[in-house]
Amino acid sequence: DIQMTQSPSSLSASVGDRVTITCRSSQSISNYLNWYQQKPGKAPKLLIYAASILQSGVPSRFSGSGSGTDFTLTISSLRPEDFATYYCQQSYNTPFTFGPGTKVDIK
Amino acid sequence: EVQVVDSGGGLVQPGGSLRLSCAASGFTFSDYEMNWVRQAPGKGLEWVSYISSSGSAIYYADSVKGRFTISRDNAKNSLYLQMNSLRAEDTAVYYCARDRPEYGVTLDYWGQGTLVTVSA
Numbered sequence: 703d704i705q706m707t708q709s710p711s712s713l714s715a716s717v718g719d720r721v722t723i724t725c726r727s728s729q730s731i732s733n734y735l736n737w738y739q740q741k742p743g744k745a746p747k748l749l750i751y752a753a754s755i756l757q758s759g760v761p762s763r764f765s766g767s768g769s770g771t772d773f774t775l776t777i778s779s780l781r782p783e784d785f786a787t788y789y790c791q792q793s794y795n796t797p798f799t800f801g802p803g804t805k806v807d808i809k
Numbered sequence: 810e811v812q813v814v815d816s817g818g819g820l821v822q823p824g825g826s827l828r829l830s831c832a833a834s835g836f837t838f839s840d841y842e843m844n845w846v847r848q849a850p851g852k853g854l855e856w857v858s859y860i861s862s863s864g865s866a867i868y869y870a871d872s873v874k875g876r877f878t879i880s881r882d883n884a885k886n887s888l889y890l891q892m893n894s895l896r897a898e899d900t901a902v903y904y905c906a907r908d909r910p911e912y913g914v915t916l917d918y919w920g921q922g923t924l925v926t927v928s929a
Contacts, residue, residue, distance in 0.1 A: 703871075734913045738854075745904055745919035746846075746854065752912045789854055793913030796868040798844075800854040 704728050704792050706801035714809040721777040723804045725790035730770045734794035737766055737775045740803075741786045750775065751793075780806075811835040811918045813888075815905050818923030825895050825927070831888040831905030831920055839863075839883035842908035844916060845890050847901035847925075857903070858890065859914060873899075895927045 705728035715721050725735065733753040738746040748757045750766035753773055763778045777784055785808055790801040817829040831843070845857040858879040859868045867879055878891040888905050902924050906916035 736912075736915050738916075740854075745922055746916070747919075748909075748915065748917045751909070751915045751917075757917065791854070791856075791914075791916075793915050795913075796859065797870045798856040798859070798914040800856065803853045 703797055704731060704795060704799055706790055706792055706799050708788075708790060708801040708804050710804060711802065712805040712807065714807055715780050716809045717780055717782055719780045721780055721784075721806060723775045723788055723790075723806075725768075725773040725775070725801050727771045727773075727792055727794075731792045731794035733769045734792055735766075735768065735773045736791045736793055737764075738789045738791065739784075739786045740789065746789065749788075777806075811907070813905050813907060813918055813920040815903065815920035815923040818903065818925045820926045820928065821895055822929055823896060823927055826891070826893045827895065827925060829890040829892065829903055829905075829923060829925070831890075833886045833888065833907070836907070838881075838886040841910075842914075843881060843888045844906045844908055844914060845879060845888075846904045846906055846916065846919075847899075848904070848922075849898075849901045852901075855901075856914070859908070860888070892925070895925075897927050899925060900927045901925060 735753045737750040740746040754766045787805045814832045876894045902922040905920045907918040909917040
């Protein structure tokens with residue numbers, strides 16, 4: 703099975719900060735990497751797929767990069783509605799594993 | 810508007826069974842692959858199962874293989890998860906999710922979730 707790790711597990715940031723979250727896979731997954739945002743009590747929301755393609759309707763302050771085993775999610779200027787937990791997920795091979803999540807909260 | 814609505818959760822005793830349903834609307838259900846994902850209380854997301862658009866290809870996480878069965882009825886725009894031999898560790902919110910075309914299992918629309926609690 704492909705293992706996914708994320709760092710950091712949590713971070714505190716202020717509105718307007720640039721935030722970067724890292725995701726790593728245990729083997730190469732090409733660009734088969736998705737990012738989701740989840741707020742408490744809500745279903746996850748797809749932000750980015752294929753490592754760097756912004757899902758329709760997602761603000762352009764979100765961006766993704768990487769290929770192979772190392773990936774990043776960047777929020778260029780954090781807004782109040784971005785405080786949430788972010789998960790990466792590999793879509794390369796079954797089981798389609800998620801990372802453990804990165805919680806972004808208010809400093 | 811694309812919608813997926815989960816239902817069927819509840820309290821069940823260890824060893825019991827439960828059937829979850831997911832009603833889809835706003836898109837041609839028979840064209841899309843579908844999945845179940847779960848989230849234990851206070852924990853992260855765990856992919857559970859996948860079914861192709863025709864139902865001919867099915868995959869499961871090892872943690873549920875042999876106990877859970879995914880199925881679909883394209884005439885009724887519905888997805889199902891039959892859960893047998895339930896364990897305490899199956900306690901979670903279960904989400905059905907649509908799989909957008911291309912790039913593997915990429916979940917673009919999610920249900921609101923249905924809570925399954927396995928407890929005596």
